[in-house]
Amino acid sequence: MAGIGLVLVVGSYGTARLTNGPSTPAELENKALQALSQNDVDKFAAWLDPSQPELKQPAVLEAFRESLNDSVKRRYELAIKSASQIAEKDRKSSGLTSGGIVQFTKKSGWRGPKWSLKVTPAQLEIGKKSDLAIVTSIGSLKDTDGRFSMLWPSTYNYESQITNAYAAETVKGSVDLTSGRERNVDVVGMMKSRLTVRTPQPKDAAVTLNGKPFDASKETTISPAPEEAQFQVKGTVLGLPLEGSMTLNVKQSSVADLSGVLSAGIAKVAADLVYDANLAWSKAFNEGDPNQLKGIKPDSPYFKAVAGSMTKPADNKYTLLKIGVDPKSAKIKGNEFTIQATTLFATEKSLSFFSSELTTKSSWTYTIQKVPDKNEWWIASRENAYYFGNDALSQPEAVVKSNADAPAR
Numbered sequence: 340m341a342g343i344g345l346v347l348v349v350g351s352y353g354t355a356r357l358t359n360g361p362s363t364p365a366e367l368e369n370k371a372l373q374a375l376s377q378n379d380v381d382k383f384a385a386w387l388d389p390s391q392p393e394l395k396q397p398a399v400l401e402a403f404r405e406s407l408n409d410s411v412k413r414r415y416e417l418a419i420k421s422a423s424q425i426a427e428k429d430r431k432s433s434g435l436t437s438g439g440i441v442q443f444t445k446k447s448g449w450r451g452p453k454w455s456l457k458v459t460p461a462q463l464e465i466g467k468k469s470d471l472a473i474v475t476s477i478g479s480l481k482d483t484d485g486r487f488s489m490l491w492p493s494t495y496n497y498e499s500q501i502t503n504a505y506a507a508e509t510v511k512g513s514v515d516l517t518s519g520r521e522r523n524v525d526v527v528g529m530m531k532s533r534l535t536v537r538t539p540q541p542k543d544a545a546v547t548l549n550g551k552p553f554d555a556s557k558e559t560t561i562s563p564a565p566e567e568a569q570f571q572v573k574g575t576v577l578g579l580p581l582e583g584s585m586t587l588n589v590k591q592s593s594v595a596d597l598s599g600v601l602s603a604g605i606a607k608v609a610a611d612l613v614y615d616a617n618l619a620w621s622k623a624f625n626e627g628d629p630n631q632l633k634g635i636k637p638d639s640p641y642f643k644a645v646a647g648s649m650t651k652p653a654d655n656k657y658t659l660l661k662i663g664v665d666p667k668s669a670k671i672k673g674n675e676f677t678i679q680a681t682t683l684f685a686t687e688k689s690l691s692f693f694s695s696e697l698t699t700k701s702s703w704t705y706t707i708q709k710v711p712d713k714n715e716w717w718i719a720s721r722e723n724a725y726y727f728g729n730d731a732l733s734q735p736e737a738v739v740k741s742n743a744d745a746p747a748r
Contacts, residue, residue, distance in 0.1 A: 360453045361386065364426035364443055367454040371419050375412055380404045388444050388455040393489040398480040405478050406493040414492075414517050415441060419456075426454070440492040440517060461516035463487040465499065466525040473526060475499040492517045499526040501563055505548050508532050508563035527562075534564035534589050539597035540671045544574030546597065555597055564589050572600040576671060577709040577716060579608055602666035603738070609678045609707060610664040610738040612716055617682050618659050618742065620645065627652040634717055636708065641720045658685040660698070661741040663732035668704075675708045679724055681731040685745065702729045 361367035367386060374382035380403050384395050393399065418441040426443040442457040465475045465485040475482040477495045494517060499510045510526045536559050539546060546555040549569050570585045581604035587595050616634030623631035629646035636642060660683045668679035681702045689695050704724040707716050731737050 360455070362452055362454065364423045364454055367443060367456065368419055368423035371456060372416060375415055375419075378404070378407055380407065383456075386456045388457040391458065391460070394458060394460065394491060396489075398478065399489060399491070402478040402480045402495065403491040403493055406491075406495050408494070411493045411517060440520070458491060459520060460488070461490040461492045461520040462522075463490060463495070463497075463514060463516060464521075464523040466523060466527050468527050470503060471527065472502045473499055475526065490516060492520055497524070501526065501530060503561060503563060504551055505553075505561060505568075506532065506563040506565040530562045532564040532566075532589065533560055533562035533593060534568060534587075535560045535594045536570075537594065537596040537598055539572050539574065539600055540602075540669070541574050541576060544572050544597075544601065546573075547571045564593070566590060568595055570595060570597060570600065572597055574601055576601065576605055576608075576676065577674065577707070578714060579604070579716075581605065599667055599669070602669040603736075605669045605671075605676060606664045606666035606678065606738040608716060609669070609676075609680065609705065610662065610740050612707060612718065613664060613680045613682075613705060614659075614662050614740040616718055617662060617684075621657040621659050621684065623649055625653050625656045636717045636719045639719050641718065655686055655688045655690070658745050659683075659742045660685055660745050661732070661739060663730075663734070663737040663739045665731040665734045666736050666738065667734070668731070675706055675719065677704055677706050679704050679729065679731055681729075683732065700730070700732070702731060 361370055371383060371386055374380075374386070380400050384400060387394060418439045421439065422441050422443040426445070440459055442459070444455050444457045446453050446455070463477075463482075463486070465473060465482055465487075467473060467485045473485065475485070475487075475497055476499075477487065477490075477497050480487070494513060494515045496511070496513050499512075501508050501510060508530050510529045512524065512526070512529065514522055514524055516522060536548075536553070536555055538555055538558055542556055544555070546553045547570070549565055549567075553570075566589055568585075568587045568589055570587070571582070572584070573580070573582045575581070581601045583600035583603060585595060585597065585600050612634050616632075619631055619633045623629055627649045629649045632642065632646060635645065662680055662682045664678055664680045666678075668677075670677050679702060681700060683698060683700050686697050686699060689697060690699055702724045703721045705718050706720045708719045709716055732739065
């Protein structure tokens with residue numbers, strides 16, 4: 340019976356030795372290369388050192404399986420053979436026996452030596468930006484706070500979903516983690532959609548982009564950008580509440596200039612004021628009565644110059660036909676704004692010895708201010724602005740007011 344017991348012990352010991360795993364570097368090499376040739380990453384991972392359980396996670400293994408092309412397999416084959424050759428030279432070695440993406444380790448025990456693979460994990464950092472939410476995927480594997488810290492060295496395809504408050508964009512790419520195993524990918528810089536927004540007038544105007552608040556107090560470029568950008572702008576100019584809108588196809592234009600969005604409202608106020616002031620001027624001039632002037636700042640040099648020329652009724656009467664204001668020319672400067680307008684008058688007599696023309700056209704740059712303590716405005720000054728291309732009446736966006744009482748011509 341004692342003999343039988345000894346046989347059982349010896350047999351169990353032998354079985355334990357045989358089932359211990361690869362007992363030589365060559366055996367580990369053969370098993371690893373066989374699994375690799377079959378694309379069997381589960382079996383390949385079975386020979387992994389127990390200290391690397393993170394590399395056996397299903398999502399990590401699945402990502403590795405998807406990445407395993409011929410080039411990657413070749414890198415592993417060369418690394419495995421190199422590690423095996425080094426290990427064979429020193430069977431008494433324990434611990435790492437090779438550098439590179441794969442190393443061989445040996446652990447000794449009563450069951451004999453056991454050889455395992457040890458992989459130098461690859462790490463991938465995804466560039467971040469504070470105002471963006473970035474989620475990156477490699478297969479079903481998601482990044483952790485912008486980082487993949489335990490990957491098998493390989494070449495991976497990744498996909499980043501980048502979002503801000505106004506749009507989302509998907510960035511796709513590939514990264515080689517077999518050579519440099521700590522890489523940083525700037526997915527933010529890879530985005531293609533972008534929109535530059537230029538400040539409105541006034542700069543403190545409230546702006547929304549596609550219904551959401553947008554800070555346009557300084558020129559800003561956003562990326563990703565929506566395919567269509569709908570801006571709403573609300574502001575107060577010289578006590579006047581104004582509202583305007585702009586819609587932009589971002590694929591056609593990547594710059595949204597909000598500086599003129601409120602210009603139509605400004606031009607409407609200016610057109611009413613310039614029309615009334617010029618209509619009053621024509622009556623005052625014709626009758627030689629400066630008391631009929633209105634819409635002009637009373638103590639301004641402009642008022643004094645105009646009123647001082649009216650000493651008697653005019654020999655050549657003026658009739659206002661129409662005025663035009665160019666919205667694009669509006670510029671806000673503190674508590675005033677300037678704008679360009681063109682006036683067209685009819686005269687009883689020609690103003691030129693060389694022509695029989697009975698109309699006269701003039702272009703001016705008007706400076707307009709708010710009347711203190713009133714919801715009214717007046718012209719503080721005007722400067723001649725008649726030069727080529729400055730005819731506001733010829734501008735397609737012009738705000739035009741015509742005198743319905745003027746005689747037909």
